[in-house]
Amino acid sequence: MEKTQCKCGYVNPPGTNLCETCGRSLTEKEQNKLLADMRYEGVARRSQTYNKSIIDKVWNFFSSVKVGVGLIVVILIAAAIGTILPQHMYVPATGETAIKAYYSDVYGSIGRVYHFLGFHDMYSSVWFIVLVGMLAISLIIASLDRFVPLYRSLKSQRVLRHPSFMNKQRIYGQGPGADDTLHKAEAKLKELKYKVRMDKNGLLAEKGRFSRWGPYVNHIGLIIFLSGVMLRMIPGFYVDETLWLREGETRAIPEAPGYSLENLKFKVETYNGEGEDARFSEAIDRVGTVVKNYQTDVVLYQQPEGSLPGATENLEFVKEYPLRVNQPLKFDGYAMYQMDYKLDELKTMTFALTDQQTEESLGELTIDLINPDERYELKNGSTVELLGYYPNFSGFENGEPQTASPLPDNPGFLVEMTTPTTPKGETSFITIQNTIEPFGDNQYKLTFQSAETRNVSGLTVRKDRTLPILGLGGFIFMIGVAQGMYFNHRRFWLQQTDNGDILLAGHTNKNWYSLKKDLDQVSEYALLPAFTDQQEDMEKEGKPQS
Amino acid sequence: MTLTAISSNLLYTAFIAYLIATFVFGGAVKGNKKGTFDSEQRWGKAAIAITIFGFLANLGYFFTRWTVSGHAPLSNMFEFTTAFGMTLVGGFILIYFLYKTAVLGMVVLPVALLIIAYASMFPKEISPLIPALQTNWLTIHVSTVVIAEGILAISAAAGLIYLLKVVDLTKKSKQRFWLETILYTLVLVLGFIISSSYFALTNYEANFQYVNKDGQEASVTYNMPPVFGMNESVPATEETLTPFMETPPLIDARKLTTITWSLLVGTVLYVLIRVVTRRWISQLLQPMMRNVSTQLMDEINYRAVIIGFPLFTLGALVFAMIWAQITWSRFWGWDPKEVWALITWLFYAAYLHLRLGKGWQGEKSAWLGVIGFAIIMFNLIVVNLIIAGLHSYA
């Protein structure tokens, strides 16, 4: 394609519809229209000009609003499908096979198909991410395609336009004027906060051009937001760890080098329906208990400079904090959240070593269920040796006791008891419910006396350095939306011909009603010729608008 | 009278005022015979005065309840839905002062009435806040959402009026079918309200034991005669109706029963209207739309979206993310409620692009406005009650 030179002498980029300086129609199609297409000032958009190479085709595809809306709708539908059954993170199963089994057990064949199609993990599926990526590309290309030429055209626009441009504007008027008409109009327009430029016998008044950038600004906001989301995949930007902390325990905080946390106490409080809470008594009666507060009282420590990673001695106190839901503990770019808890986890168990017949006790031993000792010394040189410890005993496999997890939910102990009467030692396997004597009947046994419990608090450690980027994106989006929606770009062109006649044209991108109100005020003061809304006239006459 | 009692009386007052105002607005529309707007003005003034009175009472309900409970009454299904009815009326009052459209009142107020009545079918007692909800961000988030949705609903109302005026009801067409479907749906809501109120007033109750989807024993109380029974259910109260059918464990037979009764009563009502008047409901309404300016309705439809969309973005996405970040340590978790807020937002983004970029104005915009409202209602009703999530109020 070639550049088009306008009769006024200006050389326009190929594909221009209205000359960028004087506004004459350059294409035949444009010349035949009754009203000029002012959508993008008649500028040459890349997507409307080239369609040869593969790059052109890709560009044109993504710059189309039809495609953009298509992408939005497809994403919308995919998002909706993802809510038909719960997503995998909300089902009570962990591990690929267990999750797969859960869908087919609970939801039958529908669940099986849903899982098979990958809908259980919709939002991190490759194709969902590809769709969002395509949306982002479309946002960028569609914006560039329009913004760049539009910006250039509005920047270089001339005051004096060709009469054929003026009379193809929706608001148009023509009639006799006086010597001071233009100056009076200028004064009034300035009073109405228009930027006015005069050039020889012409006047251009303009207001709110920045609103034209609204859509591009909001799209930039969206792009920034989406890039923020992508950044979290880079290590260091994003931390998401879980820390289970028992009362009284101090542990290093995962992924937060140098920091440790101590759990002083965990508590759950409920509304009791009395006093202050009496106003809620009816609701509490209906639903039972309602939780008022989950709280872990914690102390944050920091390692002194230069100490070994992971060392827990010589910690320096940083602060004490009541960690509650909605009140995360913040330090050094990290935040710790109260997320979960387990009440009454076993802490210690106390047994007595007794003679099975006489029930005489040789003393008691207390086993710490997190860090058990290997040997316990009792009266008269009796000992109990812990041969094996299975915190969450789950049965035997090939004769070996197994544990399902390192949590002391169902402790099992394999012990050897040695007393003065049984110096060779007797072996016994003890769980909460029963005792097994694998090598025949024993003389002694361990009798359960008591147990101590404590609460465990489940905390989440989070660092998210992308939050400021996301916030910025959201903020820019909102600014752009307001900019484009609540302001509009209004322009008036006035020209006095040699015989004293006034030509007058007006354009806005939105809200024609207010434009006409402004013009009425100017007309009254400067006695401008009467104007008409050519589009409304055409609609009334039933002509097709073009 | 306790403050709690005052609060609920104020809500009744608002309800009655809206009911009266509906008819006065109807009078305003009828009075406007040959497009002489004098009598519309006179009746319209009375109607808007009654509406504003009702709205003040409604605000009174809201703030007295806030005083009693110590938190904004936006924390359960009853409170949220009532607030939605209130913001819908608020949005209408705003638009009325801009455009003086009596016909909009005639459509918006009955919808607001339905919404408030629907809300009061849920437990109404003042409930305490669980820890996750104890934050000002919740109030900020939910109140912005409810205002935005009230305004977006105005867009749908203007769209509905537009359609009632322009759709040709003399010929069979897709448009006619869907328009009537919208009105039929509104009658079904009335069916739900009538059946729930009837069984509540007669104190109906039936208890069952059943086996839930995790294979555990559970109990359930029906407030309507059980059409469907829960999985392996056994009556726990004597002399209850035996359910006609038992559902698989995954389906909540109690909710299905409620839906069935609502469909039944609503459909009977609809058929009655059709038989008595020998008309489609849309045909009953169309004559009232004779003097409506389609251009004005299109303008209101668009205006409401322009105000509602940025507000919705702030409330349902920005503030919601801030709240979620503070409470759940992540600003987004693909919870169904969140996803449906995103869907609503994307939908209105598509509306704007189609209007601006593809010139979808007038009838097309009107349909989109109505569909937007359907999505909002879907999020409020279906997602809350059936697709349970973190936000589930049920």
Ligand code: HEM
């Ligand atoms: C979630 C995604 C998107 C959102 C929230 C969004 C938002 C917006 C908003 C609010 C406007 C201004 C509308 C008005 O002032 O009435 C706009 C305009 C526009 N958008 Fe988007 N947009 C999105 C995606 C896209 C995509 C994918 C395209 C690609 C084709 C696109 C192309 C445009 C165009 C061409 C305009 C009009 C610009 C003009 O005529 O001056 N948008 N967008």
